[in-house]
Amino acid sequence: MLAEMNKSQLEIVEAAADCFANYGADAVSIDDIARHLNATKGRIYHHFRSKSELLCAVRMRSVSLMYDQIAPIVARASDPLDAMKQMAFTHVQLILGHHSYHRVVSEDFRVFFNRSTTPDERRQIEEIIEKRTAYEELFRGVIQKGMDSGVFAKRPISLTVHSLITLLNSPSIWYSPRPGQTQDDRDAIAHDLAAMALGALGVKV
């Protein structure tokens, strides 16, 4: 269910992401999401059994959006430096373009795990974590190759991967879309952050 969504489901998930991002997942009810969507609760419950299922759908969509764009870049790029330049830029672009999603995702899973969860919820959470790990592996692979070939500074790989992804995720915390902001504005932000990421990897930029 998490992997493919039809148009009606996607609309609900978009509305849920907006609500969660603006008010925090804890504070949002299915009622709030229905109101935001200008729909009935029934329409939401037709597709999603619970708020936690919606939260899973939001998280899954956010990581899938990233994975589906970045994986082809890794497959196509000629070398680690070329790959990382495109990966960093595209990652930030996706954060800026799907801001609500990533705002939600930057909250972690502890809350989930501390609650009583159903087997079904656990399965969904595991699926999301698996996808996130696969995404992280894309970065790990490119960074390791770049370290091996000497274009990136040699540092502990896990520290490097985690702090680099945190840097690239940072607009999910500090960026708020403003009215009138254009694609050029977002490009400029992505460009600057990609340059900072490459600098952090020890590339002379």
Added chain:
Amino acid sequence: MLAEMNKSQLEIVEAAADCFANYGADAVSIDDIARHLNATKGRIYHHFRSKSELLCAVRMRSVSLMYDQIAPIVARASDPLDAMKQMAFTHVQLILGHHSYHRVVSEDFRVFFNRSTTPDERRQIEEIIEKRTAYEELFRGVIQKGMDSGVFAKRPISLTVHSLITLLNSPSIWYSPRPGQTQDDRDAIAHDLAAMALGALGVKV
């Protein structure tokens, strides 16, 4: 009240930080904190009126710990590069050394603001935000000077400050203290992250 604490209050705040960091603030009750402290609820209520007051105390202590160490570095350092090297290293050291505190702080204030808060709570939150802003200003000042003098790459100042601080805060998310971990291990992490931060600022490292 937030600024100075006696030994008994500090013990309670440390216990609260541990509990909040491990289980998420929402899931923790005053009872849990009392149990963790091996004390009675009465001892906690003697000093703090509510969980939200404890949460404020944890947040205030975390930013004060940072501010009190970094401000003298800024005052003393001979130039922006020298200042930033020490600031970045010390910031990461403090995150690693007070891990519970910063884990709590990396959660944001939205939840707070969406709840009904008392005037007293609002005042405390404002005090914390003020202190955080003052801390951020230390970084902003040094980075601006470094950009002006050409040792740091010229990029939009707010983007640079926010993403740099996010990078330096990143161990609060991915670092877990392990048994047997030494000061040397923490120094190595702080050293690597400081090098990444300087690289991100465009310093050739």
